[in-house]
Amino acid sequence: DTAVSQTPKYLVTQMGNDKSIKCEQNLGHDTMYWYKQDSKKFLKIMFSYNNKELIINETVPNRFSPKSPDKAHLNLHINSLELGDSAVYFCASSRLQGAGELFFGEGSRLTVL
Amino acid sequence: DQQVKQNSPSLSVQEGRISILNCDYTNSMFDYFLWYKKYPAEGPTFLISISSIKDKNEDGRFTVFLNKSAKHLSLHIVPSQPGDSAVYFCAASYTGNQFYFGTGTSLTVIP
Numbered sequence: 001d002t003a004v005s006q007t008p009k010y011l012v013t014q015m016g017n018d019k020s021i022k023c024e025q026n027l028g029h030d031t032m033y034w035y036k037q038d039s040k041k042f043l044k045i046m047f048s049y050n051n052k053e054l055i056i057n058e059t060v061p062n063r064f065s066p067k068s069p070d071k072a073h074l075n076l077h078i079n080s081l082e083l084g085d086s087a088v089y090f091c092a093s094s095r096l097q098g099a100g101e102l103f104f105g106e107g108s109r110l111t112v113l
Numbered sequence: 114d115q116q117v118k119q120n121s122p123s124l125s126v127q128e129g130r131i132s133i134l135n136c137d138y139t140n141s142m143f144d145y146f147l148w149y150k151k152y153p154a155e156g157p158t159f160l161i162s163i164s165s166i167k168d169k170n171e172d173g174r175f176t177v178f179l180n181k182s183a184k185h186l187s188l189h190i191v192p193s194q195p196g197d198s199a200v201y202f203c204a205a206s207y208t209g210n211q212f213y214f215g216t217g218t219s220l221t222v223i224p
Contacts, residue, residue: 004156033211043157043202043214056211090156098210099145104156 003027006091006105013081014113020077021108023091031055031097032074034066035090037107043090049074050097078110086112116140117205119215127223132190134218136203139184143205143213148177148188151200151217160201161188193222 006023013019025032033056034046048056052068063079078085091105118137126132134148144165149157163170163177163186170177176189190197203215 035214040216041200042216045211045213048211092156092212094212096208098206098212099208101147101159101162102149102204102206102212103159104149106156107154 002105004091004093004103004105006089006108008108009106010109010111012111012113015081015083017081018077018079019081019110020075021089021091021110022073022075023105024073025091025093025103026072027093027095027103029093029095029103030071031094032068032071033092033094033102034074034076035092035104037088037090039087046089047074047076048097055097081110081112083112086110115216116143117203117213117215119201119203119218121218122216123219123221125221125223126193128195129192132188132193132197132220132222134188134190134201134203134220136186136188136215137184138186138205138213140205140207140213141184142207142210144207145205146177146179146186147204147206147212148175149202149204149214150197151202157202190220193220195222195224198222 004025047066049068088107147162148160151157179186200217206212
């Protein structure tokens with residue numbers, strides 16, 4: 001029973017398209033995150049939601065729009081995809097904001113052609 | 114501004130020997146430190162953590178050491194096994210904030 005699951009695992013699309021990645025956690029955690037792992041393998045925070053409320057919004061283009069319909073779900077929608085958006089996107093959750101253990105999903109590899 | 118740094122991108126050790134992975138941080142507010150292990154095409158998985166009130170935490174073959182004055186932590190794996198070959202990420206946090214990650218160290222354990 002996967003604790004943090006995200007779909008799709010792989011996504012190949014053309015520049016200019018709009019795509020979404022979905023994430024769900026069944027751990028009962030209050031906080032969910034989106035991380036981006038770029039070609040240099042650096043895991044960088046994009047967004048953090050605490051109980052459906054946006055807490056952290058790092059310097060991310062406004063083409064990226066997270067949506068949290070409830071505290072168990074945090075989806076990431078990306079408009080007008082660019083080549084530089086190609087990366088692996090990881091969803092994660094923790095019981096509290098910045099506290100305890102962070103649980104990751106398996107990642108969604110996005111390739112923009 | 115990278116607040117957590119892992120200066121060694123890769124490390125190779127012989128099976129059975131000790132692996133030592135290092136991590137430095139800059140923010141004195143951090144009060145919780147974690148190590149994650151990542152295999153290719155998988156998400157990072159939690160390995161071991163340490164609170165800032167401790168200087169050592171041990172779990173089987175894995176021990177994390179924290180030196181607050183030097184803002185340095187290390188992960189010791191002994192004895193190293195081929196299955197330990199993976200990328201190891203150091204992370205730091207404090208309650209109410211986010212988790213900051215290092216860039217990872219790729220460990221190869223040679224049989």
